[in-house]
Amino acid sequence: MLKKWVFSFGIASLLAGLLSACGGGTNNEPAAKPQGSGAPASGSASAPAAAPVTLKLHMWYNVQQDNWDAVFKAFNQKYPNIKVEAVTAGDNNSTEYLKKLDLAAASGDQIDVMMFSSATYYAQRVGLNMMEPLDSYIAKDGYKVSDEYLIDPAIGGKTYGLPGKKVTFFVMLNKDHLDEAKLPIPKDWTWDEFMDYAKKLTKGEGANKRYGTFFYIFPTYNIMALANQMDDPNLVKSDGSSNMDNPLIRKSLEIRKQMEQIDKSAFPYAETASQKLNYRPLYFSQKTSMLLTGDYMIPEAGGTDKVPATFKSVFAPYPKVNKSDPTTTTAGSDMLSVFARSAHKQEAYQFIRWYTTEGIQLQGKYLSSWKKADLNKIIDNLIGGTKTPDMVDKESLLATMKNSIPQKLYIPPAYQDEADKAYASEVDKFNLGEQDLETTLKNAKKKVEEVIQKNSKK
Incomplete structure (x- = not known):
């Protein structure tokens, strides 16, 4: 038996x-x-x-x-x-x-x-x-x-x-670039303000171009405006129904298109995917000024033996949709x-x-x-363990951690990976400029809901 x-x-x-x-x-x-x-x-x-x-x-x-x-x-x-x-x-x-x-x-x-x-x-x-x-x-x-x-x-x-x-998500920023653009460290901001910062931080052309930000290939970056919401922050709601009609899914794709294809203030998705670009070397080589990332980067903010830090990093909360919204962050562990x-x-x-x-x-x-x-002690330990502690701004980091409200933990269905891949198969075409927004949303909704329906019968 x-x-x-x-x-x-x-x-x-x-x-x-x-x-x-x-x-x-x-x-x-x-x-x-x-x-x-x-x-x-x-x-x-x-x-x-x-x-x-x-x-x-x-x-x-x-x-x-x-x-x-x-x-x-x-x-x-x-x-x-x-x-x-x-x-x-x-x-x-x-x-x-x-x-x-x-x-x-x-x-x-x-x-x-x-x-x-x-x-x-x-x-x-x-x-x-x-x-x-x-x-x-x-x-x-x-x-x-x-x-x-x-x-x-x-x-x-x-x-x-x-x-x-x-795991708390926030924005990690190059302090030298902020000072150069005469921009203050954000303490509470919206996605529109995030996009404005990215435009102002973008500089140069061609191989020497510095982008305001960089979005990695993780599924989270395709639902950025939805991911830190307090309720139903994913493609599938907590009750197992589709969340594909949520306007923040549209907002997320609009952000990517605006920044990657129109403003050109974020690394082009085509380069990220084809060259398998990684956020760590891009940020520490100062090819990008801001990273939407998680607190797993704190021990690296002061640099490592392999990737030294030559500038100070400061921190800002995860952007929100409306100014009146609470400052929330994704909840992970x-x-x-x-x-x-x-x-x-x-x-x-x-x-x-x-x-x-x-x-x-x-x-x-x-x-x-x-x-x-003891959050203060933990932050001290994290910063103290970096290669160059002086390159990590404790004040903005501690303020970001204290003022960010963790969302309710979303327990995804067992088929979440399948839903993510179905969604990504259409979003990839959109991010590459091969498919318009309406077609993408329509096709993605159909595919995700087919995944839900198939798994609900099991």
Whole structure:
């Protein structure tokens, strides 16, 4: 019976891994004794099991580069009978990691803790029954996820993971270019103002041209004006219906056309796609003045050995549609989950709870989703860990982080990748100037709704 389960589970997982490319016995030991609603993980566990346990954490991060050795050492000092070992290629490629994770699950390899870089990947594997529900552990620890964390990752009323690294989107700007154009650091701005800045920051012609901004090939950049909305910020609404009639999808495409094809204040999409341009070298070589990006760029803002920073970076909130709108930002996080077939579920939960509270702060590499984390200290650690800390403007960064309101976490359907690709197949033609806006919206709507309809029958 177990072999049959592993085989069926493996096939389904491998299929999911291919789609997303954009175990031992069970242990139902109850969770630790409650320590009160405000207690972090280190105080939430009873005495560790007598026998030593080694957990396997599957992820994509580089252990040394991202200071995971310090995390594992600190956890083991707190819980001497529990060790954590990373299973990772260390290449920071989260999509390739998913293929390896699915293969490991299909092969029956030891998996105790899994990480997911997006809600899409998290939701897909919840649908495959890969994760242990954590509600009983959380209840016995005596806290509510929504009280403790900025992001509540519940799906269908159940919690299958806890949020670690918080991802906030903002605009990163070259201070020298702003000063040259006599532009102030934006503290609250609209998309129209963002476009005006890009025009004023664009300079030169031909090979020496400097563009005001750059949009990468990620799906988010095709729904820019929609992506930071508080409700239904995606192609598919939270109730599973189509969001393709949302006027902000039209607005997003109008922004790209205006900037890439008319104002020519953003890198042409044709160059970005054909030359596989990357935002990091373009920004640090000063070929572009602004980046709409995420806080994963903070540790790089002061430069690295490979890509040094020769100018100061300042920060501004994610642009909004109307001046009267709240200053919101997309809500994202790395999710940490316990594998459903782990033989060490209690210990795996202990690590997840500890890491998402205390551990991530001492790691000093990421912003935390824990509401009680010391943001000022974390920012200091992030800036201090860069190659040239003086090149990072703490004041504008801290103000942006404090004043940006995280949207509600959108848990996408398991077929989100399929919907994104259907939409992108039409938007690519529009971004290349090969198809007009009305045709693009019409065809994209039809394709996305066909994906929804097909999957709703399953």
